[in-house]
Amino acid sequence: MTELDMRNAYVLKGRRVFVAGHNGMVGRALVQRLARERCEVLTVGRNDVDLRRQVDVQSWFGCNKPDAVILAAAKVGGIAANAASPAEFLYDNLMIEANVINSAFATGVEKLLFLGSSCIYPKFAPQPISENALLTGSLEPTNEAYAIAKIAGLKLCAAYRRQYGADFISAMPTNLYGPWDNFDIEKSHVVPALLRRTDEARERNDPVLTIWGTGSARREFLHVDDAADAMVHLLTYYAGEAPINIGCGQDTTVLELAQLIAEIVGFKGSIQLDPSKPDGTPRKVLDVSRLFATGWRPQYNLNSGLRHAYDWYLQHKASREVRLTVA
Numbered sequence: 001m002t003e004l005d006m007r008n009a010y011v012l013k014g015r016r017v018f019v020a021g022h023n024g025m026v027g028r029a030l031v032q033r034l035a036r037e038r039c040e041v042l043t044v045g046r047n048d049v050d051l052r053r054q055v056d057v058q059s060w061f062g063c064n065k066p067d068a069v070i071l072a073a074a075k076v077g078g079i080a081a082n083a084a085s086p087a088e089f090l091y092d093n094l095m096i097e098a099n100v101i102n103s104a105f106a107t108g109v110e111k112l113l114f115l116g117s118s119c120i121y122p123k124f125a126p127q128p129i130s131e132n133a134l135l136t137g138s139l140e141p142t143n144e145a146y147a148i149a150k151i152a153g154l155k156l157c158a159a160y161r162r163q164y165g166a167d168f169i170s171a172m173p174t175n176l177y178g179p180w181d182n183f184d185i186e187k188s189h190v191v192p193a194l195l196r197r198t199d200e201a202r203e204r205n206d207p208v209l210t211i212w213g214t215g216s217a218r219r220e221f222l223h224v225d226d227a228a229d230a231m232v233h234l235l236t237y238y239a240g241e242a243p244i245n246i247g248c249g250q251d252t253t254v255l256e257l258a259q260l261i262a263e264i265v266g267f268k269g270s271i272q273l274d275p276s277k278p279d280g281t282p283r284k285v286l287d288v289s290r291l292f293a294t295g296w297r298p299q300y301n302l303n304s305g306l307r308h309a310y311d312w313y314l315q316h317k318a319s320r321e322v323r324l325t326v327a
Contacts, residue, residue: 009236010068010111010167012037018066019043020051020100021073025180026115026173029228030070037232042066052095054102061103069104069112070231071097071153079142079212079280081187086145093149101156105166112168113235114157116150116243118220118286119143120172128287131172131243140281158241169238171231174247174286178224178305179312190254191221194261195310199317202267209262209269212277215255220285222248223305226298233296244290248298251285260303264310 017034021027022043034041042064049060051073075092082089097114104112121129122137139147154170161168177191185193194211201209230246238244252260258271300308 010239012039012068012232012236014039015067015110016040016042016065017068017070018064020069020071020096024072024074024076025178025182025224026072026176026227028180029178029224030072030231033225033228033232039068051099052092054095054099057099057103058106061107061109065107066104067110068235069100069109070235071100071112071114073100074115074150076146076182076189077187078189078193079278082143082146089143090145090149093146094152097149097153098156101153101160101168104168105160105164110167111235112157112166113231114153114168114170115231116154116170116172117147118172118174118245118247118284119147119281120150120154121284123281127283128249128285129245130287131245131290134243142278142280154243161241167239169234169240170243171234171238172243172245172286173227173230174220174222174245174284176222176224176227178309181224181309183313183317190219190257191261191306191309192313194258195265195306195313196317198258198261198265198267199310199313201269202265205269207269208272209258209267210272210274211254211258212274213254213279214275215253215258215271215273217254217279217281218251218283218285219254219257220247220249220251221257221302221305222246222298223300223308226300226305229299230291230296233294234291237294245286245288246291247286247288248301249286249288249292250302251283252302254279257302261306261310264303264307 049056123140125133157168160166181192182188183192183196
């Protein structure tokens with residue numbers, strides 16, 4: 001299996017690259033990063049093409065014929081959103097990935113990168129989590145539906161590669177944050193939710209900020225601009241069937257994260273834990289040795305990345321550009 005060959009790169013210059021999910025946090029970062037590659041970036045809005053509808057996706061691919069695809073489109077959300085809508089998280093993501101991957105193959109797409117998620121790994125996988133941990137144990141129940149859909153997507157890519165020789169690859173990003181994140185308190189992930197709640201607590205001069213769980217759960221966080229850079233790197237150089245992790249290889253507790261955000265935001269109150277709420281997976285940090293072996297490294301550490309994300313939030317929160325609610 002050929003995996004990484006720095007001499008036989010897939011050159012993006014001059015090619016037509018479709019970013020599915022360009023309006024999301026990852027998609028926007030990818031569009032921005034791809035501008036440096038001097039390729040033609042193709043996008044389509046959900047009002048024009050519903051990626052859950054096979055006929056619409058097939059028609060779009062037939063008309064536009066991209067050379068490469070990065071499949072970043074997905075229905076995403078935090079613990080509360082996953083628990084409330086498992087059917088939608090499973091169905092919508094299955095439809096999106098099946099339609100895009102199949103249409104890419106049918107129209108002769110040269111290369112496709114499917115974005116999975118670190119939540120596809122077993123709840124109690126050995127840490128740090130290597131790619132070999134996939135399907136070796138039970139999933140975390142709070143996001144099982146989303147994880148199952150993502151596993152199906154990467155297995156579909158592997159099947160097309162094995163059966164037809166299609167150069168379809170998969171990557172598993174860790175927890176991402178940054179500009180254009182979803183800041184809806186009920187449906188967002190931990191970093192944007194904490195940034196918003198802490199900022200609002202600071203504005204109200206609240207004496208206490210309560211966070212879910214025991215605070216002991218450990219998580220790895222990667223700035224979305226670093227993630228986009230890693231994805232373009234893999235699209236260019238990686239050609240393996242096995243999925244590959246994208247992360248920074250360092251983790252922190254949720255309590256430490258909250259304390260760092262409080263410092264960045266300028267919240268002077270105390271942080272209170274609510275152990276009646278779920279922690280989710282006890283620890284999740286990725287083994288990124290395969291990615292790092294290529295020479296790629298992230299540019300942001302957690303402190304600088306969070307400061308960048310908070311600065312962006314402050315600049316955009318008074319406008320309609322920040323997603324404070326989910327329609």
